Amino acid sequence: VAGVMHLVQPAPFVSITPPGVPFPEEIIFWTGIAEIFGAAALAQPFNLRLRQAAGIALAIYALCVWPANINHFAMDMARDDGGLGLAYHVPRMIAQPLIIVWALWAGEVPLRRRKG
Numbered sequence: 876v877a878g879v880m881h882l883v884q885p886a887p888f889v890s891i892t893p894p895g896v897p898f899p900e901e902i903i904f905w906t907g908i909a910e911i912f913g914a915a916a917l918a919q920p921f922n923l924r925l926r927q928a929a930g931i932a933l934a935i936y937a938l939c940v941w942p943a944n945i946n947h948f949a950m951d952m953a954r955d956d957g958g959l960g961l962a963y964h965v966p967r968m969i970a971q972p973l974i975i976v977w978a979l980w981a982g983e984v985p986l987r988r989r990k991g
Contacts, residue, residue, distance in 0.1 A: 878914060881907025891947035909936060917981045930982015934975045941971050 951958025
């Protein structure tokens with residue numbers, strides 16, 4: 876759903892992109908494509924290597940977009956009305972590492988080396 880929203884309604888994503896990021900509209904478009912393809916790769920049951928690659932890629936993606944979430948938090952807290960407020964942003968900050976772990980789990984990425 877988030878990937879599709881990047882494509883059909885990019886403005887909210889562009890608005891929270893940190894100022895130093897070049898070509899924000901294009902990046903939002905391509906990150907939406909990446910989310911859609913990543914989700915499709917995680918959902919297919921036939922190719923473990925593809926699921927693992929998607930899990931790793933989506934985990935890295937979630938890590939890379941965290942600065943946009945932090946930027947959004949800072950911008951909202953600086954507003955006179957507090958924007959979406961702490962009730963939105965604190966759980967969102969907590970959710971980001973959980974999304975990273977979930978992507979690795981959904982991709983069946985082994986997090987430990989196998990012995991032997």
